[in-house]
Amino acid sequence: MGLDINAYRKLEIVDNPKLDEDGDLENWETEWRPGDGMEWSEKHFPGRGEGIYPRKVYTWREKFRFRAGSYSGYNWWRSMLEEFKGDVAFQELIDFADNEGVIGFVVSRKLANDFAMHEVEAKEYSQKLGENAEFWLESYNNWKTAFEMAADYGAVEFR
Numbered sequence: 001m002g003l004d005i006n007a008y009r010k011l012e013i014v015d016n017p018k019l020d021e022d023g024d025l026e027n028w029e030t031e032w033r034p035g036d037g038m039e040w041s042e043k044h045f046p047g048r049g050e051g052i053y054p055r056k057v058y059t060w061r062e063k064f065r066f067r068a069g070s071y072s073g074y075n076w077w078r079s080m081l082e083e084f085k086g087d088v089a090f091q092e093l094i095d096f097a098d099n100e101g102v103i104g105f106v107v108s109r110k111l112a113n114d115f116a117m118h119e120v121e122a123k124e125y126s127q128k129l130g131e132n133a134e135f136w137l138e139s140y141n142n143w144k145t146a147f148e149m150a151a152d153y154g155a156v157e158f159r
Helices: 035-044 071-085 105-117 119-150
Strands: 002-009 062-070 101-104 155-158
Touching (some): 002 071, 035 155, 062 071, 062 119, 101 119
Antiparallel strands (some): 101 155
């Protein structure tokens, strides 16, 4: 098991989504509902989902998916991110769930800026991580892409 990430660009509310008899989306390949995961993360990390409504159904213009790693791998990566620049940037990601939740476009814009602003330094920092340098930098770049997309009226979903 591990942490999977979906990033969406240009979310639009679907007015009349088709639901099956259990209330699940029929068009799950082209529609998304933040649901319980977002409600949980908003309870524990208020404001991270700003701009997104947990019970609405959305379609998107573009989607990016990546595996952030095993839970322990992701938490190691996140601790290195905190060591790297946690005192000045990335706090909305560092202090967030490692298993579920949603970060909306308002917070994504701030995080996209953090990732872009520190990209050159991140490459240099990764070299201090020895055999883990490639994993750390690849993860950094995936998160950067995810938040850039979500900053454009989208969201980042943790699953």
